[in-house]
Amino acid sequence: MAYQPLPFRAVAANVLLAVEHGQSLSQCLPPALNDLAPEQRPQLQAICYGTCRWFHRLEGELNQRLKKPLRKPDRVIHHLMLVALFQLRFSEQATYAVLNETVEACRALDKPHLTGLVNGVLRAAEREGAPQPSDDSSQYSHPAWMVEKLRHNWPNDWQSILEANNTQAPMTLRVNALRFNRDEYLNLLADAGVGAKATRFAPLGIQLDHPVPVDRLPWFEDGAVSVQDEAAQLCTTLLDLQPGQRVLDACAAPGGKTCAILEACAGLAEVIAIDESEARLPRVQENLDRLDLVATLVQADAADIEQWWDGQAFDRILLDVPCSATGVIRRHPDIKLLRRESDIVPLASIQLGLLDAMWSILKPGGRLVYATCSVFPQENHRIIQRFLKHQEQAHLIKIEADWGQDMNAGRSLLPDPDSHDGFFYAVLEKPEA
The missing domain is CATH 1.10.940.10 (NusB-like)
Structure with missing residues (x-):
C-alpha cells in the first residue's frame, strides 16, 4: 500500500x-x-x-x-x-x-x-x-511561574511585557554600512515596493511594515543588509570599536553580532567568534560569506579559556551570554513551554562564570559589553552587581542612551510590540595597568 x-x-x-x-x-x-x-x-x-x-x-x-x-x-x-x-x-x-x-x-x-x-x-x-x-496564566497565555516572576520583577510593566510577548515581532534589518547608508537603502526598498521606516534607536536599523521573504530585499544576497532585531543591533554602539583592535565575540552563533562588529569598523586587527555548538558555527560562516567578511571561528566553551585562548588579550569583548531568552518570546513562543523556573539559577551561575573568564582575558584599558535577551533581573543587572562585588577594580560605564531603563548596573529594554525585543546591556572597563 x-x-x-x-x-x-x-x-x-x-x-x-x-x-x-x-x-x-x-x-x-x-x-x-x-x-x-x-x-x-x-x-x-x-x-x-x-x-x-x-x-x-x-x-x-x-x-x-x-x-x-x-x-x-x-x-x-x-x-x-x-x-x-x-x-x-x-x-x-x-x-x-x-x-x-x-x-x-x-x-x-x-x-x-x-x-x-x-x-x-x-x-x-x-x-x-x-x-x-x-x-x-490563561488570560495572558504564559506559564504561571513566569507571570508571577514578571509581576514581582516588573510591578509596573508586567502586563505590558506579557501582552508584547503575544504579538508577532516586526521584521527588522541592519544595513551593512560598508555598502550603503540607511537612507540609500530605504530608497531601494521604496523602489522595490517594500514599506519600511528607520528604527528609533539603532542607527543602521530599518523596520519593515510587513515581513517579506529575503529574496525581495534589494541586494540581500550581495550582503547589503542582514535581518537583526533593533535591540540586538545596539551592541556595536556600546563597544567603542577602533581600528587595530582585537575583538572577541563570545557565544557568537548564529553570527549576527559578529557581522555587525565587522561592518561597524573596517580596520579591526582581528575578530574571533566562539561558540560551544559545532552545529551552529556553519551558520556563522554562511553569514560571513554572504557579507564578504572575515572572522576566526572557534568551537569551544568560551569559559574554558585554557582550551582555546592563545594568550593574547582582547581590546574588546562582546559577551552575549546563554540566558532564559524571555525577551524574545514573541519570536520564539515555544520558550513558554520549554523554559522552567528552575533553569534561572543554573543560567545565572553560567553567566557569572563566563563574565569572570572573559574579564581575565580583557586587556587593561579594554572594554567588555555584557548582553542578554532576558527580562529577568537575576540574569541581568544582578549578575553585574555580583561581579562588581568580587572584581572591585572593574569600572562600570554608565550607558547614556535614549533607550531602555537605567537599572544602576546596565540598561534593560522591555519588549515593545511596535519595535524591539527585550534585551539587557552593561558596559565594563578594565583600568589601565
Whole structure:
C-alpha cells in the first residue's frame, strides 16, 4: 500500500508533542515542513507558532472541556485539539473545515476510538465560544511561574511585557554600512515596493511594515543588509570599536553580532567568534560569506579559556551570554513551554562564570559589553552587581542612551510590540595597568 502523508493538522500535533518533550520549534519543525507539500508549509508554521503563542489559554479552555485528561499514549490527540482550538479562536479558517479535518486527522494518527470525543469537544467549543480565562496564566497565555516572576520583577510593566510577548515581532534589518547608508537603502526598498521606516534607536536599523521573504530585499544576497532585531543591533554602539583592535565575540552563533562588529569598523586587527555548538558555527560562516567578511571561528566553551585562548588579550569583548531568552518570546513562543523556573539559577551561575573568564582575558584599558535577551533581573543587572562585588577594580560605564531603563548596573529594554525585543546591556572597563 502506498505511503499516505499525514494531514498537516496531524503533523502539527506531532510537532507540539515534540515541544512538550523538550525540543524547540527550530529543532522539530524543519523536518516536519520537509514532509509536506510546499504550499502547506506556511500554514503548518503559522499553526505551530500560533498554538505555542496561545498554548496556555488554549490549554485552559481544553482542560475545562475534558472530563478527564487523556491517557499518555493518546497525548498527541490533546495537542491535535489544541491546534483545532487555535484555528477556531485565532484564524480565519472555516469552522466546518476545522471540525471535519481534525476528526480525519485523529483517524490518520491511528486513534479512531477518540474521534467522538474530538468531535464533541470541538462542536461544544464552536457552539459556546471561548470561555473567560480562569486565571492570569490563561488570560495572558504564559506559564504561571513566569507571570508571577514578571509581576514581582516588573510591578509596573508586567502586563505590558506579557501582552508584547503575544504579538508577532516586526521584521527588522541592519544595513551593512560598508555598502550603503540607511537612507540609500530605504530608497531601494521604496523602489522595490517594500514599506519600511528607520528604527528609533539603532542607527543602521530599518523596520519593515510587513515581513517579506529575503529574496525581495534589494541586494540581500550581495550582503547589503542582514535581518537583526533593533535591540540586538545596539551592541556595536556600546563597544567603542577602533581600528587595530582585537575583538572577541563570545557565544557568537548564529553570527549576527559578529557581522555587525565587522561592518561597524573596517580596520579591526582581528575578530574571533566562539561558540560551544559545532552545529551552529556553519551558520556563522554562511553569514560571513554572504557579507564578504572575515572572522576566526572557534568551537569551544568560551569559559574554558585554557582550551582555546592563545594568550593574547582582547581590546574588546562582546559577551552575549546563554540566558532564559524571555525577551524574545514573541519570536520564539515555544520558550513558554520549554523554559522552567528552575533553569534561572543554573543560567545565572553560567553567566557569572563566563563574565569572570572573559574579564581575565580583557586587556587593561579594554572594554567588555555584557548582553542578554532576558527580562529577568537575576540574569541581568544582578549578575553585574555580583561581579562588581568580587572584581572591585572593574569600572562600570554608565550607558547614556535614549533607550531602555537605567537599572544602576546596565540598561534593560522591555519588549515593545511596535519595535524591539527585550534585551539587557552593561558596559565594563578594565583600568589601565
